[in-house]
Amino acid sequence: MKEKSNIISLVNPNLVTQIGDSLGSGIPYMPLPLAYLAACLINKYNLNVIDAFGEDPFKVWQKENFIAQGITISEVVKRINPSSRCIIIYYSSVMASIIIDEMMNSLKAEYPQIPIIIIENSQAVIGCSLKHIIDKLFACGADYVVFGECEERVPNIIDIIIKSDLNKLDLIDGIAYKAQNGMLKILPQKKNIANLDRLPFPAWEYFALDKYWKLRYAHGPMEGEYLAIMTSRGCPYSCNFCVIPSTNQKKWRARSYKNVVDELEYMVNKFNVKEFHWEDVNPTVNEERIIEICKLIIDRELKIKWKLASGSKIETMRLETLEWMKKAGCNYISFSPESGSKHVLKLMNKPFDHDYALDMVRHMNRIGIKSQACFVLGYPGEEENDLKQTEIYIKKLTKAGVDEIALFIMTPIPGTETFGQISGYKNFSELTFSPAWRDDFEILSTFRMRLYKKFLLWKIIYHPFKVFRQMINLLRRRFESKAEMNIYRALRLKYMVARGTNKC
Template structure:
């Protein structure tokens, strides 16, 4: 393997002290479609966890979040006429890193944003030829060989859960040792051949993982701009109570990234972290971004009881789409009484045939009952649905759309319909790739980005042989807007709530309200030609 970036081997006086190592963790700008209505952003949990872990082991680091540094600033991207950059340019990012940096870690989560991430990596290598350049995240884990082929500038990739791998890589780099035996890595050897050291075993006791290393200056960038990826409460933070998911939905990247081991933190550790944020940062809310936050009823009840016992007054939410088995009236009442205001459910489909095909092991009747119970208890609720799976006929899709209108009429605040995205690392992606329907190249990456961002009826590529891409887009947008219209007509009190929140400029009780706030912020933002590129 290539040892040219091993610091210890090149240091005249032996390895540096840990405290003297200059480690920078970088998140690229966000790649957004020019027709996107929403360009939300949240603080990077991944980089904050990484920073906290290596700090525990004696290293200091600096997070450069290119999106956070330019929140609300949309720039034309000179490499594409279709997509913009949300955040600062590569040159502006590079200017924040010292010339003698030792290690640069790049967060590469979204395959749909890989073209912009790739550009930044290439620019970082050109600017810092002697630094160890590492990348990690869901995209890297799912397409590691492809990523190295496109970015041979990278010295190593951290696959899956990255804290232990990145720390051991830092140690090897500092001491000038070969890192080819560190589990959880991929790299190119001296002959340019792809090498993987295999996946690292998951961390079993996640209470031992240090809390995310936030700084008030970093968080305030989001609070002051009103940016979030969920519902907002002025001073909220993203939060995790677990890692992984025990289920195997065919469209989800969990198995590739985390395996199917589901690990919960202890309630004590979770409550202590929330209390720390209240004391240190004066937060007003937390948003649980877990893949599956609520599975064990005993855990969630104990969590709520401790919030009560310790008189912790915060607003919290479950925005990403959770399961419903543990969300009965008893549990929902406890959630409501401890400040939970918003619950996102993930039925995914109204077709029993589709639910079986995508391995979504839910009882749709029971889930719907839980949604209605949540509405009766005063929650703002959301249902996430997906259409366009390769097996689906119009009958399957109509069943899903009928379910959407049904729950909207019954009071569900938000019904969001997505067209299926064949994300790398999923069973769906692997099947389509084996059948020759997917070739991983830039056009595929831009296709994912369009599905992720664009409000457009054209230039979409889907993988359903029964229904055209145009027709799927019509179903998607018509259903989303119709469900919001149904809600505001049948439940006019929502109009008052939405107007109140828009006037506040920061609070949002729903994703829709948050999108409206983002649009208002966007009108104040500038869309410009590329700056200092």
């Protein structure tokens, strides 16, 4: 076996919370794209993985109007191996922009000879399309920017860098770089990875999993030690407020049912985890695949819990599908009506069947699958009557048994159809789901808080035991819903800040 002599540094940035906004920012996602990339590089290179958040999530420091969790930028700079052939930075979320930009500047100042590669978070709604902020990235010190999936593009770029064969860069689609004449060259994204089963499983051994677990909160409701998994990529729908159509070329691709269950079994055996948070935004597009996944989980006697944490198109499932999912360990499904108004849904280009969703929620309630309904407020063109229809529909969902709601105020993420329609933010980190810079924010924020209070009241009336159970879950720190966990998250962060915050 050939000795691995080249060192590659990979950086996961800090988790960022906008001060005063525990609803729309500060939600930790495990760095799936970086773990996949590490798995693709492990056999050829020595990896130096720096998880700025995960290495010390209990350390907090302030940058302008934001709180960062994890080690400081200066500590990240010190942990870079000076012999690295390149530094790969994961652009985890648009909200982390203020930290990532400074991190790039600092790394380039300290290691001007080491190329910096920026990779996109192409599978999450908190990510952004890097081609829409390309000038800023290069101004901050990037040498290469990768659009879409990184697992094939980045190894090709590294190979070209090491061989000093820069003329071959034009053979790679979906990247941007500065040519030798100083001109910015953008090669459009032409393809996605067709066969996702070819990819190795994420290399979680490079990340401080025990510290993620000790944090006691995650993106999905955390009952115990967990791992993130992605069973599909992209989405076949084209909602105007969502970045996924841009970063995935409006295509959905899925791993085979066997490959998914192979990973579940592998992670159970390797890390002794029994809980999995599915982070694909639409894993149930192929209903037959989901049922086959469930059957194989049962056949292999995997005693696990799993949650659709990032959402699913509820109309792609039937009652029978829910039954199979429950038998196989699924105990949480997030779905997104977005609005109770058909007028707003048309503006969003969002198909949704309100009545069908009510039937599905009733059945989830009967068989013991917790449910979350997500809504977007303040979409351009939305009127007071539209908000009223959303309120009416949420009351119907509450009576049907929905366990929690999430109310996000629309923010124009780079790469969405709404990008550029609303202005007023000073930097991209302000593009949280509580955009205080919007002229109508106070109106929307007041409506949101009132609706949350009404939801709680309706829940006490229709399902009082659920409210009591959520209080017990909060005290036990074993969460069955994001709402319970988010209360804990806000209190935990407040305690960490009070204990001591450094300004950077």
